Amino acid sequence: MKDVMGIVNLMEHNDFLKEISFHRPAAAIPFGGRYRMVDFILSNMVNSGIRNVSLVVQQKYRALMDHLGRGKDWDLDRKRDGLFFLPPVHLSSSATSKWDFRHFHSHLDFIDYSRQRYVLLAGYNMLCNIDFKEAFLFHKKMNADITIIYKEAEQLQEGLTQCHVLETSQDGRITDIEITQGYTKGAKISMEMCIMEKALLMDLIGRCHSRGECNLVRDGFIRNLNRLRIYGYHHQGYLAKIDCVRSYYRHSMDLLKPSISQELFFAKGLIYTKVKDGPPTKYTESSKVQNSLIANGCVIEGQVENSIIFRSVKVGKGAVVKNSVIMQRGTIEEDTLLEHVIADKRILITKGKQLKGDGQYPLVIQRRSII
Template identity: 40%
Template structure:
């Protein structure tokens, strides 16, 4: 897929997850003990053979730059092609929030690229996809645009873009819905099209006063576009709220999901950080948990995710929780259904409890 230009649109709505994105974008939300959310789409692009990737940056971009740097850990530190940062732009005073203006302002990057096709992704979905199959589907159908979707296996009260398709995959309807029902075909924020068609859609929509690529570039011109849907049949989860972030982390404790995402032929890459192995002290008890390097455990951990450098003191009980990097839970503390952001300290004997479908969130650098 060297003939495909990858673009990651990191300008994303974080209203439903704002407690965790006060100082970072959705793209760099810590996930699965050592990863960031953007690692999944970026790794899928790299594993599919895409060698030129543009990162459309949000306003809060420091953590993205710190994480990706030269792109070396994704084999993107190249003399030819590689990783490109497309800076956040200052929006026009009369413009509404949307990604169309960013695409338009970075048109020169797209125009000067040599690739025939463009693959656009966002960072809020967790998956491991081989895009070569989607490219073959796109070429064989003669589609103007291919939109990748998955079939949702349960209802959830989240906004989503739902596709209706015919037997051959031709998209007959695209609709934004306030809730997702079982067996809905949920769009995963992934588009595949020719570079020429992409530039044409951007120019036409922006010059007519549009602000959003999906709404103004595709939905308003759907009758004039040959749009097909491509189904991804593997594991997919969308991080669109704090509860979905919590649930998706908990999903990783299911062996079949962990193996599909991380143990297959195509690895998920992230920035390499050298840490000492986990230290399990004499009284440590760990059950059905994911524990990253650098942790020191003296208490009990059950059904939880511990990131690098977490310290669990004597008599501590951690249940159904996500504890991010360098947190410290001091002696006899209890934490259940909680998300602790980075560098949180829970003092001796403190008890913190949330609900399974509404976890308690402790903000970064908090001392309790």
């Protein structure tokens, strides 16, 4: 797929994931012990052979730039092509759509000058392990103008927002796209990933901009269903759609199931992240760990059960951490209890405290909090 350029759309609503994204863009939110959410789409593109990847950023993206750097850990530190940041466009407060064409219009020159013929456009909060080469072969086989990658919903899930539900004919051609707040069993949910020729994307952007239209899905796809050959490609692997605190917590807990973590991190290729040299985790005689993911650099003296512990976290003697997500450099002092908690980076829980959330509504502790 050297003839395909990747564009990752990092635009988001301001209240996305609330407390966890106060100090960072949602794409830079830690996930799975040592990764960031953006690592998954970048790794999928690189594993598929894409060597030109650009990120459309919005605001608070210093943490993202610090994490990605020049793209060396993803093999994107190159003389030709590589990793690019497309800076934000100043839009009015009414421009709230994630797929607003105006986010892309000012970068038409960059898209045009890129030497690839095709473009893969994707979001960042659909976490999966997918081989885009298979979708690209399907795109060419069907002689499609646009191919949208979708996932069939196996069961009803709560909390999803702004889902794009597809209807397809027997040959896979999309006949209708509905924008809905949720979905029902058996629905085909767009994964916000699509393949098309670069010239077509530029034409859609130009057409819509000249008419004052601005939404990629509504104005670019839905209004052209009859004019363009738009097909759906079915992704059959695991998919985690992170769109709220509850879904972040639920899919984090899914990683404790070996079958899911194996598929998400290894099935179609490795998921890469920023390399940080650190010592292995130290477990003392008083520690007890059950069914948990624990990154390197931690010191575990207490009990950890059904939890995800990020790098350099200290769990003191007599402390109990259950069903929780503790991000980098957190300190849990002696004789504390954390249950159903999401703790952001560098928090301090002092001795003897008891903090409990709920499986459906986890308690979120903001970055650098002292309790």
